[in-house]
Amino acid sequence: MTDKQSEHYPYKSEARGTVPLQDGAADAAVPAGAAPLWNRNFRLFFVARAAAVFGEGTVPVALAAGLLGAGHSGSSVGYALGAWIGPFALFVVFGGVLADRFTARRMMILADVLRLPGAAVLAVSFTAGSPPLWAVYTLTAVSGVCAALFQPGVASTIPRIAPDVQRANAVLRVVESLMTMAGPAVAGLLVALSGAGAAFAANGLTFAVSALCLGLTRIPAAPGDTAERGSLGSEMVVGWREFRARSWLWGVIAIWTVYGLTVAGPLVPLTATLVTGEHGSAAYGVLMAVNGAGSAAGGLLALRLRPRRPLAAGAVALLGLPVNLVLLGSGASVTVLGVGQFLGGAAFAFWLVMWSTSVQTHVPQDALNRMHAYDVAGSLLMMAAGRALAGPVAEAVGTEAVLLAGAGIAVLVVVALLVVRPIRTLPRV
Structure with a gap:
């Protein structure tokens, strides 16, 4: 953790202490480390x-x-x-x-x-x-x-x-x-x-x-919960400044907007169209269940592995996604597609746990909700645009071509995440 990050992480000095309760809590404060x-x-x-x-x-x-x-x-x-x-x-x-x-x-x-x-x-x-x-x-x-x-x-x-x-995020990812x-x-x-x-x-x-x-x-309660707040507009401005101050945070989100537009957005409708058209709706339902099982497995894997550089480890895991895209775009059998769906689900779940844990432990509590909101808004808008554009583009160049191009872009996304030093070197807290 850099000195700048230490200044913005209010729990650092209290990690082994006690935290007061709010909202009418009657329970005794508990040592966080124990x-x-x-x-x-x-x-x-x-x-x-x-x-x-x-x-x-x-x-x-x-x-x-x-x-x-x-x-x-x-x-x-x-x-x-x-x-x-x-x-x-x-x-x-x-x-x-x-x-x-x-x-x-x-x-x-x-x-x-x-x-x-x-x-x-x-x-x-x-x-x-x-x-x-x-x-x-x-x-x-x-x-x-x-x-x-x-x-x-x-x-x-x-x-x-x-x-x-991290363990909490992994457990929640499994049940989700x-x-x-x-x-x-x-x-x-x-x-x-x-x-x-x-x-x-x-x-x-x-x-x-x-x-x-x-x-x-x-x-x-967290430090800052009782701090005096400004207007909604000024709070949004402060949140934006906190967002811009962390290059690893906006770097990941900037890269992820490209991924959402070109890979994650088109993936859902194109997978549904391709698999249902070639193998039937029952096969599509089974593959989505396999994807969910892979996601649960990725959460379980995140329970066991505790990498020193969580975003770097999560980026490497994302290489399972282009494997899924290549199999979809190459006309593989349903059995082989199931392998791709399992790998894709596990890869994405592992990345989500690493990303969520990094954000929740490096961003100050009094700004964390706004940081998460910026992340969700940017990702969601680009994924929605990708889904809207998927059909017309697939009609123009072919569904398989879009999926294979997405596989190449997915690899480039992983490379970008690993090349950007603040992302690659972000440590565990």
């Missing part, structure tokens, strides 16, 4: 994240079943999902500022509570018949705004409740991978048995579980 990972706060947060990710996985299935079942076109499903992602991308930076101002815990609970009525209305509406499209779009847009209020707090909560940040697979599967079963309304009801239940668990947590 606390086990599975303490009360982490158990509650673990359940909250599992419920939230499970609920997110039910939404696309519920929207598709409900809208298509009501006789609407397939484009209506895309518009409904777009009505969620657009407000999310636009408001997530404001969500980061608000989380730093009012604490992440309060903003996450508020977001869950605000999403409950919308999920309930959709559940009742689809059970009773077919709600008008404008109502579906409006409620999904409101849900997107609430998600923007919720998401920044995830990053800042983990280092406050877990003495071992499992819930990503379980959510759509359970939603499909609920739709088959009771209709789309039941899937929306399950989605609403996950918001209630998440809000309850977060309400029961007692999050330790």
Whole structure:
């Protein structure tokens, strides 16, 4: 850690001390170095994240079943999902500022509570018949705004409740991978048995579980929580300065915008189109399950390995992604594609744990929500643009050509991450 980083890392001098509690906490302060990972706060947060990710996985299935079942076109499903992602991308930076101002815990609970009525209305509406499209779009847009209020707090909560940040991120990555697979599967079963309304009801239940668990947590306070805050505009400016002051941080995000636009964005729609067209929808479902299993394996690997240079190790692991792209673009069999999907899922999960841990341990707590919001907003916007451009470009040059070009770009992304010295040499905290 450089001297500049030491000045901006308020927990460094308190790493083995005690931390006071906020939000009405009654529990005694615990020495951070001695606390086990599975303490009360982490158990509650673990359940909250599992419920939230499970609920997110039910939404696309519920929207598709409900809208298509009501006789609407397939484009209506895309518009409904777009009505969620657009407000999310636009408001997530404001969500980061608000989380730093009012604490992440309060903003996450508020977001869950605000999403409950919308999920309930959709559940009742689809059970009773077919709600008008404008109502579906409006409620999904409101849900997107609430998600923007919720998401920044995830990053800042983990280092406050877990003495071992990397291990906590790895454990959460494993359960999130499992819930990503379980959510759509359970939603499909609920739709088959009771209709789309039941899937929306399950989605609403996950918001209630998440809000309850977060309400029961007692999050330790951080230096700066009680500091006087400026206006929202000035807080955004301060957050931007903190962002620019860390070359490794904005360097990774700048490189990742290229990756999102040219690789990660096109990968999902092109994989779905290619695999479904050549091998059928059942094969595509199996491959997505294999990808999820690979993601869980990557999280488990991150539990065991503790590299001294986490971003460098994560960058090397990302070489599993171009392998997946090459196999997709070369017409491999389903069995071989499964190997690629497993490698791709494991590689991406390992990188995410290394990246999340680096951000959460090197960025000061009083700015962490805003830093995470900038990261999410930039990545999400470029991935959305990549998905929108994937179809027209694939029609012009061929799906296989786009995937193979993406493999080459993915390798260059790894090279760029390793060449930039602040990224390559960033140490563990």
